[in-house]
Amino acid sequence: MRTLIVAAALAAIALSTGPATAQSPIVIKFSHVVANDTPKGKGALKFKELAEQYTGGKVKVEVYPNSTLYKDKEEIEALQLGSVQMLAPSTAKFAPLGVKEFEALDLPWLFKDEATYAAAMKGEVGKWLFNKLEAKGVTGLAYWDNGFHMTSANRPLINPTDFQGLKIRISGSKIADRYFRDLGSIPQIMAFSEVYQALQTGVVDGCENTPSNYYTQKFFEVQKDITVSYHAHLQYAVIVNTKFWKGLPEDVRNQLTKAMDEATDYTNSIASKENEDALAAIKASGKTNLHYLTDEQKAAWQKAMQPTYKWAKSRVGGEVLDLLAKELHVAM
Numbered sequence: 352m353r354t355l356i357v358a359a360a361l362a363a364i365a366l367s368t369g370p371a372t373a374q375s376p377i378v379i380k381f382s383h384v385v386a387n388d389t390p391k392g393k394g395a396l397k398f399k400e401l402a403e404q405y406t407g408g409k410v411k412v413e414v415y416p417n418s419t420l421y422k423d424k425e426e427i428e429a430l431q432l433g434s435v436q437m438l439a440p441s442t443a444k445f446a447p448l449g450v451k452e453f454e455a456l457d458l459p460w461l462f463k464d465e466a467t468y469a470a471a472m473k474g475e476v477g478k479w480l481f482n483k484l485e486a487k488g489v490t491g492l493a494y495w496d497n498g499f500h501m502t503s504a505n506r507p508l509i510n511p512t513d514f515q516g517l518k519i520r521i522s523g524s525k526i527a528d529r530y531f532r533d534l535g536s537i538p539q540i541m542a543f544s545e546v547y548q549a550l551q552t553g554v555v556d557g558c559e560n561t562p563s564n565y566y567t568q569k570f571f572e573v574q575k576d577i578t579v580s581y582h583a584h585l586q587y588a589v590i591v592n593t594k595f596w597k598g599l600p601e602d603v604r605n606q607l608t609k610a611m612d613e614a615t616d617y618t619n620s621i622a623s624k625e626n627e628d629a630l631a632a633i634k635a636s637g638k639t640n641l642h643y644l645t646d647e648q649k650a651a652w653q654k655a656m657q658p659t660y661k662w663a664k665s666r667v668g669g670e671v672l673d674l675l676a677k678e679l680h681v682a683m
C-alpha cells in the first residue's frame with residue numbers, strides 16, 4: 352500500500368513539474384529605452400546570447416529596446432511588480448524607487464575621465480549603492496557605462512550665460528536639475544522616448560546626453576549647436592526583481608551571473624569607442640555645429656555649477672558623498 356502511495360505521489364510530481372519544465376524556459380523580459388545600436392543595447396543583446404548559451408536554453412531572454420515595452424518611469428514600476436525581470440536604467444532615474452543616493456553620481460565634473468569613473472564604481476561606493484536597492488525589492492547586478500554627457504540647444508552654448516532662460520530636458524536627477532538651474536536654465540524631466548519630438552517642436556530648447564544617444568535618437572538633427580562639454584557621466588545599473596532572482600535554481604542563477612559578468616565587461620569595453628564613433632558620425636552629417644570648450648570656458652562652467660556641490664548633501668546625504676570623496680581622493 353505504502354509503495355503504491357509513493358508511486359502515485361511520484362507520478363503526480365512528474366506530471367506537474369516534469370514535462371512543464373522541459374518545455375517552458377524561464378523567461379527574462381529585459382526592457383530598456385535606448386536603441387540596439389548603443390553600448391547598453393549591445394550589452395543587453397550580449398547578455399541574451401550568453402545567458403541562453405550558458406543555461407543550455409533553460410532561460411530565454413526577451414530584450415525590448417527603445418521603450419517598446421515601457422517608458423522610463425513605468426519600467427521601474429513594472430520591475431517591482433514583476434511584469435519585467437531585468438532593466439538597465441540610468442542611475443539618474445532611481446529617485447522614484449526611493450533611492451536618491453544614486454544621484455550623487457550625476458555631480459558635474461565628478462569623474463575626471465572614464466578610468467576614474469570605472470575604478471570608483473568597482474570600489475566601496477558601487478556596492479554601498481546596490482545595498483540600498485535591496486530594501487526596495489530590487490537587486491543590482493552590474494554597472495554599465497555610457498560615457499559623458501554633451502549638451503545642446505539651437506544656439507551655441509559656450510559661456511554659462513548662454514543657458515539663460517533655456518528649457519532643458521533632463522532624465523530625472525535632481526542634481527542635473529540643480530546644475531542647469533545654476534546656469535540660469537529651466538530643467539524639465541521627460542521620458543527619453545519623448546525627447547526627439549519635444550526638441551523638434553520646441554517644447555524644450557535643449558538637452559544633455561552622450562554621443563551614442565544623440566546619434567541613435569537623431570537629436571543632432573533637431574539641435575543646431577552641440578557643446579562637447581562632457582560635464583557629467585551617464586551610467587546604468589542593471590537591476591533585477593529580487594524575488595525573481597532569489598527564486599531561480601542556484602545553478603541557473605550562477606550561469607546567469609557568469610553571463611552578466613561577461614556582458615558587463617563587453618559593454619564597458621565598447622562604450623568609449625561607440626561614443627567616439629557616434630560623435631564622428633554626427634560631425635560627418637554636417638547637420639549640427641559641434642563646439643569644444645577652452646580650458647577657460649570650462650572653468651567658467653565649473654564655477655557656475657559649483658553651488659550644486661553644496662546643495663547636494665541635502666539631497667543625497669553625506670554618506671555617499673564621503674564614500675565618493677574617499678574613492679576619488681577629492682574633497683567635497
Ligand code: LMR
Nearest residue numbers: 384385441522543560564
Ligand atoms: C536618458 O533618459 O537620457 C538616458 O537615461 C537614456 C539612456 O538610458 O541612456
